[in-house]
Amino acid sequence: MLKRSICASAFGVTVFYAAHACAAGYGIGTPVTESALAAWNIDVAPNGHGLPAGSGDVAHGKDVFAAKCAMCHGAQGQGGIGDTLVGGRGTLASAKPLKTIGSYWPYATTLFDYIRRAMPYNAPESLSADDIYAVSAYLLYLNGVVPQSTRLDAKTLPQVKMPNRNGFVPDPRPGTL
Amino acid sequence: MTREETSKYTDLLPDGRARQFVFEMDAKSVITRPSPGHKLTTHGYYAVSGLAWSGRGRIRRVDVSADGGHTWREARLTGPVRDRALTRFEADWHWDGGPAVLQSRAVDETGYVQPTREALVAVRGVNSYYHYNGIQSWRVGADGELRNA
Numbered sequence: 001m002l003k004r005s006i007c008a009s010a011f012g013v014t015v016f017y018a019a020h021a022c023a024a025g026y027g028i029g030t031p032v033t034e035s036a037l038a039a040w041n042i043d044v045a046p047n048g049h050g051l052p053a054g055s056g057d058v059a060h061g062k063d064v065f066a067a068k069c070a071m072c073h074g075a076q077g078q079g080g081i082g083d084t085l086v087g088g089r090g091t092l093a094s095a096k097p098l099k100t101i102g103s104y105w106p107y108a109t110t111l112f113d114y115i116r117r118a119m120p121y122n123a124p125e126s127l128s129a130d131d132i133y134a135v136s137a138y139l140l141y142l143n144g145v146v147p148q149s150t151r152l153d154a155k156t157l158p159q160v161k162m163p164n165r166n167g168f169v170p171d172p173r174p175g176t177l
Numbered sequence: 178m179t180r181e182e183t184s185k186y187t188d189l190l191p192d193g194r195a196r197q198f199v200f201e202m203d204a205k206s207v208i209t210r211p212s213p214g215h216k217l218t219t220h221g222y223y224a225v226s227g228l229a230w231s232g233r234g235r236i237r238r239v240d241v242s243a244d245g246g247h248t249w250r251e252a253r254l255t256g257p258v259r260d261r262a263l264t265r266f267e268a269d270w271h272w273d274g275g276p277a278v279l280q281s282r283a284v285d286e287t288g289y290v291q292p293t294r295e296a297l298v299a300v301r302g303v304n305s306y307y308h309y310n311g312i313q314s315w316r317v318g319a320d321g322e323l324r325n326a
Binding site (some may be wrong): 016043044045046051082092093095097104106107109110113114116118167168169170171172174176177 | 178179180182183186187188189190191192193194195196197198199200203233285289292295296299300301303304
């Protein structure tokens with residue numbers, strides 16, 4: 001019964017493995033616990049669903065960025081060995097488009113999702129929620145999206161209006177190139 | 178929404194807008210032998226082989242051209258043909274020693290035909306590369322060297 005209830009209630013990545021293990025009856029593995037699953041269930045939706053408590057402002061974000069990010073992304077989010085994070089507005093229709101947070105990303109919440117799960121590159125998931133909100137605020141500030149006085153949290157981050165929010169169209173395939 | 182969904186599963190169009198979301202890879206193929214890095218040392222018979230795949234089902238057919246797409250011959254599918262899986266193909270070719278351009282063109286079970294690079298670029302421009310599936314050309318020089326055309 002326990003196995004069956006896990007199979008029926010598991011979502012996302014785990015459903016694939018759980019369904020296979022249960023259906024085939026190999027008798028291997030152990031049912032995933034809710035607490036173990038929670039460590040992986042960290043995605044953030046455009047509407048802010050999944051954002052944790054905490055907050056951070058541009059000033060603190062500048063310090064965190066200098067300590068944890070600038071060595072790869074450059075002091076101002078440009079010119080490092082890592083991806084360029086700042087600039088590129090107005091270049092998307094040019095021969096050399098520069099896709100950055102400010103020029104391309106449709107949702108500010110993606111900042112939190114990605115920084116939390118993947119950055120710093122050598123220590124992903126090491127930043128506190130406060131630090132991640134702060135770095136998000138700093139990067140949005142560097143991109144001219146929010147003012148210097150900005151403090152972000154689970155409520156305000158999803159409300160940030162991204163410059164390229166309306167720059168997307170549905171995929172028309174199949175039926176056309 | 179994750180960064181990958183933002184930056185990899187969107188494709189930028191020439192007008193600056195981007196398709197969102199782009200997941201399936203349409204039918205695509207590439208000749209792996211001979212290919213750049215190889216040098217043909219004798220004139221005569223070659224078995225041209227490669228891989229085809231489609232994000233929308235099974236590969237139905239692969240055609241091979243040695244003259245840059247002017248004429249095509251149907252290749253043999255030589256391995257398992259599975260849904261959304263790499264599919265081996267092989268075609269006979271006689272190299273007469275002159276310049277040639279080898280191409281492969283995949284057709285999947287939906288009837289979709291792998292497009293030329295020119296057709297694809299005309300619609301999507303040159304900055305939409307993550308789902309690029311244009312026909313690949315390998316130029317064969319009179320010296321037998323293969324290069325990306």
